[in-house]
Structure formats: C-alpha cells, structure tokens
Amino acid sequence: MPSVLFRRAVTGAVAALTALAVATPALAGGGSTVGSPGLGDSYFPLAGNGGYDVRHYSLDLDYTRAGNHLDGTAVITARATQNLTRFDLDLRGFTISSLRVDGAKAQFSRDGQELVVTPKRMLRAGRTFTVRVDYAGEPTEVIDPDGSSEGWVPTPDGAFVVNEPQGSPGWYPANDNPRDKATFDFAITVPKGITAIGNGRLVGKHDHKGKTTWRWREDSPMATYLATATNGVFELRVSKVGRIPLYHAVDPVEVPKGAFDRLAAEAEVITFFSKLYGPYPFSSGGGIVDHAPEVGYALESQTKSQYDETPGAGTVVHEIAHQWFGNSVTLTVWQDIWLNEGFAAFSEWIYDERHGGDTAQQSFDASFARPATSSFWTRPPANVGGPAVMFSSPVYDRGAMTLQALRVKIGDKAFFALLRDWYAHNRDGNVTTADFIRLAEKRGHQQLDAFFQTWLYQPSKPTAW
Ligand code: ARG
Ligand code: ZN
Numbered sequence: 214m215p216s217v218l219f220r221r222a223v224t225g226a227v228a229a230l231t232a233l234a235v236a237t238p239a240l241a242g243g244g245s246t247v248g249s250p251g252l253g254d255s256y257f258p259l260a261g262n263g264g265y266d267v268r269h270y271s272l273d274l275d276y277t278r279a280g281n282h283l284d285g286t287a288v289i290t291a292r293a294t295q296n297l298t299r300f301d302l303d304l305r306g307f308t309i310s311s312l313r314v315d316g317a318k319a320q321f322s323r324d325g326q327e328l329v330v331t332p333k334r335m336l337r338a339g340r341t342f343t344v345r346v347d348y349a350g351e352p353t354e355v356i357d358p359d360g361s362s363e364g365w366v367p368t369p370d371g372a373f374v375v376n377e378p379q380g381s382p383g384w385y386p387a388n389d390n391p392r393d394k395a396t397f398d399f400a401i402t403v404p405k406g407i408t409a410i411g412n413g414r415l416v417g418k419h420d421h422k423g424k425t426t427w428r429w430r431e432d433s434p435m436a437t438y439l440a441t442a443t444n445g446v447f448e449l450r451v452s453k454v455g456r457i458p459l460y461h462a463v464d465p466v467e468v469p470k471g472a473f474d475r476l477a478a479e480a481e482v483i484t485f486f487s488k489l490y491g492p493y494p495f496s497s498g499g500g501i502v503d504h505a506p507e508v509g510y511a512l513e514s515q516t517k518s519q520y521d522e523t524p525g526a527g528t529v530v531h532e533i534a535h536q537w538f539g540n541s542v543t544l545t546v547w548q549d550i551w552l553n554e555g556f557a558a559f560s561e562w563i564y565d566e567r568h569g570g571d572t573a574q575q576s577f578d579a580s581f582a583r584p585a586t587s588s589f590w591t592r593p594p595a596n597v598g599g600p601a602v603m604f605s606s607p608v609y610d611r612g613a614m615t616l617q618a619l620r621v622k623i624g625d626k627a628f629f630a631l632l633r634d635w636y637a638h639n640r641d642g643n644v645t646t647a648d649f650i651r652l653a654e655k656r657g658h659q660q661l662d663a664f665f666q667t668w669l670y671q672p673s674k675p676t677a678w
C-alpha cells in the first residue's frame with residue numbers, strides 16, 4: 214500500500230490485514246433470542262452487537278502506569294430491542310472477576326473480542342437492564358488494518374487513549390459500533406500528581422491514600438470510539454467560550470512548543486463554526502496535547518480533541534470541525550468515513566477562505582492538479598477500498614473536493630443552507646451518504662445522482678460533473 218496515500222502519517226508498524234478476512238456474521242433471524250455478535254459493518258463485521266441499545270456507560274477505572282495495570286468496573290445501562298437469552302459485548306483481553314445482569318450473577322464466555330453473556334433469565338424486548346463487568350489486567354493495544362496503534366496506548370507517564378475506529382474494547386466493554394450512541398460517566402483513579410481526562414465536564418476530583426479520582430460526565434450521546442480516559446502528567450487550564458467550559462491539558466514536554474497557544478485558538482474556531490454550521494453541539498469543549506509521537510495522528514474525541522504532539526493550526530481547525538461532523542452527526546457505517554473526514558477537511562478550507570488565506574476553490578484546484586494517472590484518483594471517497602485505507606488522503610481531500618464542487622454546482626446560498634440543515638436535522642444522530650445526497654438534491658433543487666456518482670464513487674479522476 215503506497216504510504217504516500219496517508220495524510221497523517223502512520224509510523225512504522227506493519228499493516229495487519231487479517232480483519233479483512235473475517236466473514237460477515239449472519240444477523241440473528243426473526244424470533245431468535247440470541248443477540249448477534251456483530252452489526253455487519255463491512256469494514257468491522259464483529260464490532261458492535263445486536264439485540265440491545267446502550268443508553269449509558271458508567272466507567273470506573275483505576276490505572277497505574279508502573280506495571281501498566283488497569284482495574285475497571287463498567288456499568289452499562291441498555292434496553293433490549295428483542296427478547297434476549299444471550300447477548301454479546303465487545304472486550305479485548307483482561308480477566309473478568311464478576312459479571313452481573315440486573316445485580317444477578319450471569320454466565321459468560323470469551324470468544325475473540327466477543328464477551329458472550331447469558332443472563333439468568335431472559336430479558337424481554339423493551340426492557341431496560343444493567344450489566345456490570347468487573348475486569349482487570351494489562352490493556353492490549355489494538356493495531357489497525359492500516360498499521361496504526363489505538364486503544365489504551367501507554368506513554369512514559371500514563372496513557373494516550375484513542376479509539377477510532379476500533380480501540381474501545383481495548384479498555385472497556387462496549388457495543389462498539391458508532392450507531393449505538395450513549396451518555397458516559399467516568400471515575401478515573403490514578404496516582405497522585407497524574408491528571409486523568411474523560412469526555413465532558415469535570416464533575417469531581419478527590420484525593421485518597423496517594424491516589425486521585427477524577428470524575429467526568431458527558432451528557433450528550435457519544436459514539437464509543439470518541440470516548441477517552443487519557444492520563445499522565447498534564448498542566449490543566451480551564452477557560453470559557455460563552456457559557457461553555459474549555460479544558461486544555463498539555464504535557465509539560467509540549468508546553469515550550471506553544472501547545473497552549475494552539476489550544477487557545479479553539480475558542481475562535483468554535484465561534485466561527487457555530488456561526489457557519491449552527492450552535493456548538495456539546496456542553497463543554499477543549500483539547501489534550503500529549504507527547505505520544507508513536508501514535509502519529511490526532512483524534513476528535515468528543516469535547517476534547519486529542520493531539521499526540523503540539524498540532525499545527527490547521528489540525529486544530531480540523532478536529533474542532535469534527536465536533537459537528539463526526540461527533541454530533543455521526544456515520545452509520547465505516548465505509549462512509551468521508552462524511553467525517555471530507556467535511557472536516559472542507560471545514561479547514563472554508564476556515565482559511567474566511568480568514569484571508571487561500572479560497573476553498575484554490576485548495577480544490579491544488580488538489581485537482583494531481584495527474585489523472587495518480588493512484589489518488591483510484592480510491593473514491595465513499596468506496597475507498599476497505600479498513601486499511603479508510604484514513605487515506607482521498608477520503609479527506611477528494612471528500613472536501615466533493616463538497617467544494619457541490620458548492621459551485623448549487624451555489625453558496627443553497628450549499629451553506631444545506632450544511633446547516635444537515636447538522637440541524639441530524640444533531641446527536643447517525644447518517645449515511647444516501648441521506649446526504651437526498652438532502653443535497655432537496656436544497657439544490659436538482660437531481661444530483663450523476664454528480665455524486667462521479668465524485669464519490671468513480672474510481673478515476675472526474676472530468677465532467
Ligand atoms: N479522525 C482522525 C482525524 O481525522 C484520524 C484517525 C486515524 N485513526 C487511525 N486509526 N488511523 O484526525
Ligand atoms: Zn479528521
């Protein structure tokens with residue numbers, strides 16, 4: 214795979230393509246009382262599970278970097294969407310000491326990333342239930358089909374915790390599919406002197422016996438891949454944009470590199486996109502600059518974008534744009550990753566245009582200048598070719614070009630109204646490429662099948678559209 218395709222360079226690791234070989238599981242047939250072991254995503258067939266809908270995760274974690282030991286209790290509140298005599302969660306590694314459903318001991322077994330749970334009594338469709346999992350061990354880092362590391366990634370002083378697309382089961386039991394969003398509570402206990410950061414607002418911090426417990430709460434629905442519990446030595450500063458608290462955490466190694474100044478720019482970026490797209494989606498915001506160069510990418514974790522090192526200004530704009538597109542308006546299948554990355558990349562272009570830099574059309578032209586023979590054009594953004602290339606440059610750049618081409622085709626007025634509507638209609642929800650095409654046709658007052666076919670699916674350089 215040509216590494217030139219990668220935008221945010223993935224360091225060293227060898228691509229593990231085995232995930233591609235996993236067969237799509239048959240979805241549980243009507244009448245079955247067994248929740249399916251996956252949701253049939255074509256990129257990650259076993260991620261997520263059928264038969265229930267998670268409402269809330271309450272994660273109580275105790276981590277010591279020395280020994281790399283994580284002790285966890287997860288209490289998951291879910292609603293059965295079918296009768297369930299058995300269901301799965303996704304969890305990789307760890308030893309489970311106790312598993313309870315509604316307070317009663319349940320049987321369980323492990324099968325790869327599937328944690329198979331058999332409750333004492335059948336859960337009737339429509340019923341809300343809780344699963345409590347007590348687990349402990351050394352977290353296993355998840356290596357992606359594109360070779361990058363994710364999940365609970367140890368750093369010299371803690372861990373950098375990022376999970377797009379499949380790292381979450383490396384540190385908590387989950388229904389690990391972006392369509393099952395839920396609210397989250399975190400209680401993260403770390404040695405005194407270490408800062409632990411979850412999503413959402415800081416709701417408590419308390420010292421006891423040489424340790425500190427940090428409590429965070431995210432009250433907007435969140436996809437599992439956007440959760441975090443990054444910890445280490447950090448300087449934490451709290452500020453505000455309007456009524457929204459911003460939490461900025463920087464590893465001391467990154468402070469002299471200007472990390473706080475980069476993060477301070479978030480306030481203006483949030484204000485800019487709030488005007489352009491609609492109100493900021495969440496009740497808090499911020500960012501974390503860790504020192505984790507082996508990770509090699511940034512991630513838009515909900516309310517707290519994460520950077521493996523001091524980011525460039527454009528990267529901050531990109532990750533903040535994801536709070537609207539990706540985090541609030543979330544894809545349903547991973548093949549639609551351009552709905553996240555193309556929108557965030559276009560957001561960088563329009564930000565530059567409105568701040569005296571290159572116009573989005575100039576950025577489009579620069580991207581379009583790639584020769585027709587370039588392999589860039591063989592990977593259309595809405596069918597890029599699988600999980601090993603899901604974060605390759607066509608998803609970002611040709612995704613953004615699709616939006617700029619659409620802007621020219623339907624005009625600024627309809628185009629920006631479309632982006633506002635896309636957000637307003639799908640806030641806290643999940644979407645597909647087909648949904649976007651439908652809304653674009655409505656707002657653009659024209660049939661756009663051929664246009665989107667050319668830009669999103671044609672495996673060669675567009676010539677006319
Ligand atoms: N969504 C991230 C960004 O655009 C990229 C995540 C890359 N993840 C990975 N496993 N390669 O900034
Ligand atoms: Zn992105």
